[in-house]
Amino acid sequence: MAAAIPVDENPLLLERQVCFALAVANRSVLRIYRRLLDPLGLTHPQYLVMLALWESEPRAVKDIGRVLQLDSATLSPLLKRLEANGLIERRRRGDDERNVDIVLTDTGRDLREQALAIPPAVVDALGVDWDDLIELHSVLTKVNAAALRAEQKRPGGGD
Numbered sequence: 001m002a003a004a005i006p007v008d009e010n011p012l013l014l015e016r017q018v019c020f021a022l023a024v025a026n027r028s029v030l031r032i033y034r035r036l037l038d039p040l041g042l043t044h045p046q047y048l049v050m051l052a053l054w055e056s057e058p059r060a061v062k063d064i065g066r067v068l069q070l071d072s073a074t075l076s077p078l079l080k081r082l083e084a085n086g087l088i089e090r091r092r093r094g095d096d097e098r099n100v101d102i103v104l105t106d107t108g109r110d111l112r113e114q115a116l117a118i119p120p121a122v123v124d125a126l127g128v129d130w131d132d133l134i135e136l137h138s139v140l141t142k143v144n145a146a147a148l149r150a151e152q153k154r155p156g157g158g159d
Contacts, residue, residue, distance in 0.1 A: 032125045033122065039114075045074075050082070050108065057103050058103045061102060064079075089104075090102060091103055
């Protein structure tokens with residue numbers, strides 16, 4: 001059972017809002033990523049797609065959307081831009097033309113070498129202890145899982 005907010009405290013103080021802390025942290029960290037990804041020609045969402053593909057390819061479009069928690073309306077433009085930039089190719093499956101796999105081009109595979117510098121550069125730019133970042137990742141993963149479960153319980157949730 002979740003802990004109740006103490007009655008003697010104002011639950012509407014901006015500084016106590018989880019959504020505010022997440023939003024500000026998100027913007028701040030993404031500014032660091034933007035600066036580091038610009039030389040690679042990637043936006044942060046494109047970087048996430050590339051990470052998924054560097055992890056495993058070929059990958060079905062639906063699988064990429066699932067792991068990144070993106071709907072097709074958001075994912076499709078990202079894939080189109082990556083394809084236009086020569087980093088990925090779309091391939092229809094021979095067994096089922098409706099399914100499309102995404103594969104890296106040689107250029108997309110080669111970009112991985114440059115991207116290896118991104119995670120340590122982010123840690124260095126943040127100046128935060130590595131153990132704190134591991135703990136933060138763990139907490140955020142738990143919060144995300146809880147939010148997904150809550151969404152599934154909602155009437156009409158779980159599209």
